[in-house]
Amino acid sequence: MKLTDHTRFSGCGAKLGPGVLEQALCGLVQPAYPELLADFSGSEDAGLFRLGPHLALVQTVDFFPPIVDDPHLFGRIAAANALSDLYAMGARPITALALVCHPLKALGLEPLKAMLAGGLEALVEAGCALLGGHSIEDPEPKLGYAVTGLVDPERAWRNNTLLPGGRLLLTKPIGTGLVNMALRAQCASPEAQAAAEHSMATLNKAAAEVLARFHPMACTDVTGFGLAGHAAEMVSGEHCGLSLQLDLIPLLPDVESYAAMGLIPEGTYRNREGRLRFLTGNTSASALDLLFDPQTSGGLLVALPDSEAEAALLAMKEAGVPASFIGETGGPAGLVRIV
């Protein structure tokens, strides 16, 4: 039984392109609820709703078709990916609801049980209580979670509050979209497969716990829009842009050769179409194929004040987080410079 045989897209590659989403949301407004701190209009990772003076609810949802064939692993990845948006805001996960689409006739009950067990394992690791969920019969399997967290809204990390003079840290290598395509073409190396699976199944919990000891300027998690797509969201603030140094960006094994072979997810092209206008500098095709690769359960992309950056990196290493510096903040707002 191969889970991914039942899917057209996989992982976050199934996401609608940002261009499409902006068009669909354009002109949609809701009343200005006094407690509403962040909604869909701000391209924030999660919504924020104030409950009290120093307490806000953080809510987000993410679900997608299988990206791996092992149902338990897929469950873990789906939960890790959903929780990631909470970690990116510095929130503490508290509750989750499962969203399940399952082709019962084609796959039977066992893979569903394994998926939910894998998901629960990751939720337990996060200290996040699963309250329930909803399931429907669907020819294409999908799994995800709506997750809720708590945060002090004054201390929540936003994604577009960059200031000049900061350094950018990325806590996981990129390339899960390319590895997934190579797997489907049966030419992924065992090293690439193992590294991608391990990376996707790892919670951003440890990385977020380290960051909580410092003062991040801005933070986001790298998922379906790719590193450059999420970087483009970060530069939407008023103060400055950022620059990414290509040769510093950590890659999963062999992904450059997969890109050269043309094993590029459709999501990469959609991301490029929607966000290329924010990029300057080295926008060669080979760079863009990596920068816009849609990530499933990717790492945190965080801007830290220069004075804290080295200490934060050291703390990440001590916590077992494979973080690296990949660039710095600065330059004109609205632009991501690739060097």
Added chain:
Amino acid sequence: MNLIVRDLDARGLPCPQPVILARKALAEGGFGRLDILVDDPASRENLLKFGAYAKCQVEEQPGEGTQTRLSFTPPATGGTQPAVAPAPNAAPQVPSGTAVLLLSSDGIGQGDPDLARLLMRGFLYTLTEADQVPKRLLLMNSGVRLAVEGSESLANLKKLEARGVEVLACGTCLEFFKLTSSLAVGGITNMYEIAGHLLEGSSLSIG
């Protein structure tokens, strides 16, 4: 020069299916040009990248809307294998070719029967020395005489068989010549299989 054109319709297929199909076709070979029809811009870009990777010459014939036809001409030297890395979990590549040869006589050409037989013997000997051997030899009509006891080409056919060439003799023909019990190399086949082998890829008729 191989003038055979293989056509693939990859319209409506999600990434990376079109690239997988192209890769598989190139690995199989047996054609001079591979034409792939696609209707998705992402698949088009991926196939163009794949073409460069596989060192193919690629030409494009845009059609209506997003539909386009990409023509891949594989590199001429040494077949198409080296440019396309085999899948790690695929069976190891044997250095055999993909050509199917139909030998419908024990000689090559008409006219003097001695010259014809000499040419066939020389041809089979040359095959044993060639860098790339055929995938299969199909023996029909008097061609089956090449594979029986006493044939002057028997040793060469055995050498070819040892190099991975499948030698198949037509059962009806062996019976006609009452040589079934004398077959000394390869196996016996029937018209159904012969037709299947001849239609599966590039094949050449010798003799």
